[in-house]
Amino acid sequence: MLLTSELSVNYTSRKTSRKTNAIINLSALVSNYKHIAKLAPQSKTIAVIKANAYGHGAIKVAEALSQHAPALAVAFIDEALILRDAGINLPILILEGALDPEDVAIALKQNFWLMLHNTEQVDWLVNLSKKQALSYSGKLWLKVDTGMNRLGIMPNDVDSILAKLSNIQLQSLVLCTHFSNANELNNPKTLAQIKQFESINKNYLCKKSLANSAGIINWPESHGDYNRLGLALYGASPVPTINLPIKLDPVMTLQSTVIALRKLTVGESVGYGELWQAKRPSLIATIAIGYADGYPRNAKAGTPVFIKGRLVPIVGRVSMDMTTIDVTDIEQVKLGDLVELWGDNLSVEVVAKHMGSINYELLTRVSARVPKQYISR
Ligand SMILES: *Cc1c(COP(=O)(O)O)cnc(C)c1O
Numbered sequence: 282m283l284l285t286s287e288l289s290v291n292y293t294s295r296k297t298s299r300k301t302n303a304i305i306n307l308s309a310l311v312s313n314y315k316h317i318a319k320l321a322p323q324s325k326t327i328a329v330i331k332a333n334a335y336g337h338g339a340i341k342v343a344e345a346l347s348q349h350a351p352a353l354a355v356a357f358i359d360e361a362l363i364l365r366d367a368g369i370n371l372p373i374l375i376l377e378g379a380l381d382p383e384d385v386a387i388a389l390k391q392n393f394w395l396m397l398h399n400t401e402q403v404d405w406l407v408n409l410s411k412k413q414a415l416s417y418s419g420k421l422w423l424k425v426d427t428g429m430n431r432l433g434i435m436p437n438d439v440d441s442i443l444a445k446l447s448n449i450q451l452q453s454l455v456l457c458t459h460f461s462n463a464n465e466l467n468n469p470k471t472l473a474q475i476k477q478f479e480s481i482n483k484n485y486l487c488k489k490s491l492a493n494s495a496g497i498i499n500w501p502e503s504h505g506d507y508n509r510l511g512l513a514l515y516g517a518s519p520v521p522t523i524n525l526p527i528k529l530d531p532v533m534t535l536q537s538t539v540i541a542l543r544k545l546t547v548g549e550s551v552g553y554g555e556l557w558q559a560k561r562p563s564l565i566a567t568i569a570i571g572y573a574d575g576y577p578r579n580a581k582a583g584t585p586v587f588i589k590g591r592l593v594p595i596v597g598r599v600s601m602d603m604t605t606i607d608v609t610d611i612e613q614v615k616l617g618d619l620v621e622l623w624g625d626n627l628s629v630e631v632v633a634k635h636m637g638s639i640n641y642e643l644l645t646r647v648s649a650r651v652p653k654q655y656i657s658r
Pocket residue numbers: 329331376459492493494495509510511512513519
């Protein structure tokens with residue numbers, strides 16, 4: 282007699298049949314890092330790998346950059362602990378600082394660099410230093426608000442906070458701020474923020490950090506002792522691509538395959554809500570990626586995808602697991618053909634425009650069920 286267990290497939294070790302995946306090109310990542318770091322040769326370039334490295338996989342990205350970046354940055358402590366558990370020993374800057382007093386203790390132990398942005402966080406640190414002799418080999422960052430009005434202490438409070446911190450033995454203090462409009466080349470706000478920042482720091486002469494990707498690329502006067510490089514590291518542009526002083530290579534290529542084909546006559550519709558109707562005899566391909574994979578449902582009809590060397594539009598509603606595309610003009614489309622949603626042949630910026638979104642959001646929203654395949658070439 283045959284037991285059912287003998288028939289069963291070992292699903293965990295089985296290779297997936299689903300061809301939808303995100304290909305992550307680690308050579309492109311490293312080359313982007315080096316090119317952008319060269320734009321600011323006087324600065325140390327911190328690699329920002331929050332939100333699972335903008336959807337690219339934080340551990341793999343951290344490993345690939347470990348020989349190049351002096352430090353990494355994430356949003357909160359849990360993101361940093363995942364990296365430590367994976368054996369990443371670089372200093373890690375925590376951009377939201379400590380969210381409770383316990384975070385402060387963890388940060389001291391793990392060589393995380395805390396970015397303090399309010400008086401409560403400063404008090405947690407000062408109180409801890411009263412209870413135990415602090416040996417903090419890490420760097421402390423103090424964020425000052427120069428007009429983003431989201432995080433940061435007010436310029437008038439810098440004096441009293443630095444006085445409080447003067448009781449703690451510190452390796453160094455980095456004064457930092459964050460830009461609200463650095464992606465806009467003609468907006469004077471960034472220069473106003475830089476000016477205000479410099480007028481504060483001239484009294485203290487701390488080490489300084491202002492620039493994100495757009496700051497590094499657009500505003501050389503914002504380069505500090507440390508810059509904080511996020512988006513551009515992944516080959517996505519924070520500014521109109523025509524203005525880029527360097528070539529960025531996309532790190533992620535999101536792809537899927539054709540799993541069904543339909544011939545439609547004039548007037549027949551596709552998908553939920555009959556959102557799209559054929560105006561000509563049409564060939565429609567169903568591809569195996571949907572909003573549960575992070576391909577947004579608000580993609581408008583006409584959003585391009587890349588198949589067999591050509592761009593074609595999506596038609597109808599994006600559904601949970603699938604999307605439909607018009608391949609009438611493409612010859613000999615067949616099941617299994619690869620379709621690129623964004624990547625080497627179609628920039629994520631272009632795709633994002635059709636969705637009323639931005640490259641940051643599309644990259645970070647690629648969901649956990651999309652397998653990542655890491656390549657170097
Ligand atoms: C996310 C973040 C960055 C990186 O910004 P990019 O625009 O992706 O380069 C830098 N600084 C802070 C404080 C951030 O939160």
